[in-house]
Amino acid sequence: xxxxxxxxxxxxxxxxxxxxxxxxxxxxxxxxxxxxxxxxxxxxxxxxxxxxxxxxxxxxxxxxxxxxxxxxxxxxxxxxxxxxxxxxxxxxxxxxxxxxxxxxxxxxxxxxxxxxxxxxxxxxxxxxxxxxxxxxxxxxxxxxxxxxxxxxxxxxxxxxxxxxxxxxxxxxxxxxxxxxxxxxxxxxxxxxxxxxxxxxxxxxxxxxxxxxxxxxxxxxxxxxxxxxxxxxxxxxxxxxxxxxxxxx
Amino acid sequence: xxxxxxxxxxxxxxxxxxxxxxxxxxxxxxxxxxxxxxxxxxxxxxxxxxxxxxxxxxxxxxxxxxxxxxxxxxxxxxxxxxxxxxxxxxxxxxxxxxxxxxxxxxxxxxxxxxxxxxxxxxxxxxxxxxxxxxxxxxxxxxxxxxxxxxxxxxxxxxxxxxxxxxxxxxxxxxxxxxxxxxxxxxxxxxxxxxxxxxxxxxxxxxxxxxxxxxxxxxxxxxxx
Numbered sequence: 001x002x003x004x005x006x007x008x009x010x011x012x013x014x015x016x017x018x019x020x021x022x023x024x025x026x027x028x029x030x031x032x033x034x035x036x037x038x039x040x041x042x043x044x045x046x047x048x049x050x051x052x053x054x055x056x057x058x059x060x061x062x063x064x065x066x067x068x069x070x071x072x073x074x075x076x077x078x079x080x081x082x083x084x085x086x087x088x089x090x091x092x093x094x095x096x097x098x099x100x101x102x103x104x105x106x107x108x109x110x111x112x113x114x115x116x117x118x119x120x121x122x123x124x125x126x127x128x129x130x131x132x133x134x135x136x137x138x139x140x141x142x143x144x145x146x147x148x149x150x151x152x153x154x155x156x157x158x159x160x161x162x163x164x165x166x167x168x169x170x171x172x173x174x175x176x177x178x179x180x181x182x183x184x185x186x187x188x189x190x191x192x193x194x195x196x197x198x199x200x201x202x203x204x205x206x207x208x209x210x211x212x213x214x215x216x217x218x219x220x221x222x223x224x225x226x227x228x229x230x231x232x233x234x235x236x237x238x239x240x241x242x243x244x245x246x247x248x
Numbered sequence: 249x250x251x252x253x254x255x256x257x258x259x260x261x262x263x264x265x266x267x268x269x270x271x272x273x274x275x276x277x278x279x280x281x282x283x284x285x286x287x288x289x290x291x292x293x294x295x296x297x298x299x300x301x302x303x304x305x306x307x308x309x310x311x312x313x314x315x316x317x318x319x320x321x322x323x324x325x326x327x328x329x330x331x332x333x334x335x336x337x338x339x340x341x342x343x344x345x346x347x348x349x350x351x352x353x354x355x356x357x358x359x360x361x362x363x364x365x366x367x368x369x370x371x372x373x374x375x376x377x378x379x380x381x382x383x384x385x386x387x388x389x390x391x392x393x394x395x396x397x398x399x400x401x402x403x404x405x406x407x408x409x410x411x412x413x414x415x416x417x418x419x420x421x422x423x424x425x426x427x428x429x430x431x432x433x434x435x436x437x438x439x440x441x442x443x444x445x446x447x448x449x450x451x452x453x454x455x456x457x458x459x460x461x462x463x464x465x466x467x468x469x470x471x472x
Contacts, residue, residue, distance in 0.1 A: 006343070008343075019343055069342055069344075071344055071346065072342060072344040072345045072346030073346055073348075077346075098343055098344040100342055100343060100344070103338055103340055103341065103342055104337060104338055105336060105337050105338060105339050106337065122251075125251075126251040127251075170334075170347075170350065170355070171334035171337060171338075172334065172337035172338040173260075173334070173337070200253050200254075201251045201253055202251075203254070203259050203261060204251050204252060204253050204254040204258075204259065205251040207254060207258070207259050207260060208251065208252070208254075210336070210337060211337055212260075212333055212334035212335075212336075212337030212338065213260035213263070213264065213330035213331075213333050213334050213337075214260070214261075214264070215330075215334070215354065215357065215426070216354065216422070216425065216426040216429045216430070217347075217349060217350035217354050217355075218349035218350060219347060219348060219349055219350055221349065222348040222349045223348070230429070230434075231434040231435070231436065231439070233429065233434075234428075234429050234430075234431075234432045234433065234434030235432060235434065236261070237261050237264070237265070237429070237430055237431065237432045238431070238432025239432075240256070240259065240261045240262070241256075241261075241265060241431070241432065244256035244262070
């Protein structure tokens with residue numbers, strides 16, 4: 001298959017960036033999107049040109065490292081799929097493909113398609129953990145967890161922190177990420193003691209990182225490779241209301 | 249590293265809760281306003297008696313206006329603040345941008361809001377104080393029925409009102425749904441009813457509001 005790529009090239013955080021056109025010819029339909037970029041990069045290196053910088057790690061859709069906005073969609077047009085699991089067969093032969101970094105003030109571009117997602121770490125540092133030792137795995141029935149809560153906590157914990165929610169949000173809001181991280185702790189017994197303090201500190205960290213405000217478009221949920229539900233955002237909102245009423 | 253914990257209103261969630269609550273108050277008023285308007289179809293006596301009743305409530309009327317004005321101010325203030333926050337959150341946009349879930353109503357909230365705001369000022373000068381009414385400077389605030397009919401007999405005036413009503417309906421469609429989400433009312437069993445509820449209210453208020461200028465233009469409601 002043959003494609004025309006329009007790739008965002010930016011030499012560094014302060015350098016001006018622009019879209020550069022590259023041909024991507026003789027690409028097997030079975031290559032993944034990142035493998036296609038690897039091939040293009042090898043050809044660039046052979047021509048003594050600077051390869052396109054992009055983030056990647058596991059390449060099996062579970063680490064949250066990869067991601068770019070492809071033709072206007074974070075992680076590309078396929079639902080519930082990370083960029084590494086997107087395959088070139090899902091594109092039309094001869095297509096022009098726009099590849100841009102995740103855009104948000106809180107995610108500054110480091111180089112080309114690589115962005116700094118430390119803002120997510122700051123949100124986790126603010127309370128995305130249990131601050132006591134929970135010890136080894138307890139006896140299975142010692143702490144009863146309702147089946148439904150266990151399932152919902154797992155649904156929230158499916159978040160791999162890739163940042164597609166921020167990238168796809170018209171407001172560059174990080175509410176889906178933050179709410180998922182709050183929910184996977186707040187739905188379980190071990191997360192209860194700090195539940196309401198946690199929502200205050202994590203939401204504060206989210207705001208201070210410079211993310212936008214949620215206007216309930218639903219683009220985050222649609223772009224999420226793990227299909228995390230925006231019901232968690234509603235839950236976070238309610239927890240923050242409750243926390244603000246009860247904190248001393 | 250310790251995060252400085254923000255006040256409730258300091259967070260965008262807090263601002264949105266204020267927006268949701270004040271929006272609900274104004275929405276409640278708009279619904280009652282729509283029901284009041286429909287009395288025009290019961291004839292001039294009924295409508296003018298209703299207007300006399302409202303104006304006769306004295307201090308209560310002013311308290312009510314005060315709450316409404318305060319709600320509108322807080323609604324606009326919180327909306328402006330979160331909008332500026334969101335605009336600042338993406339200094340550089342995308343060359344290509346595609347949407348999957350968002351609606352026309354959701355994307356026009358920030359333009360529909362100010363348009364509705366300007367319309368409300370015009371509306372008050374038109375029907376409440378009368379400076380922009382065709383009968384000005386002899387506007388008689390007690391004859392609501394004839395004021396409405398004469399006002400809407402001007403086609404461009406009716407057109408402005410119908411456009412404003414469309415804006416209000418779109419604003420309500422996203423606003424009602426958004427309010428439920430902001431206040432934490434989400435549950436897989438009821439989620440599909442949230443959209444339905446928002447659409448039903450938007451349609452009800454929109455049609456109820458649009459009925460009066462349409463009826464006047466069509467000649468079903470005539471001056472007496």
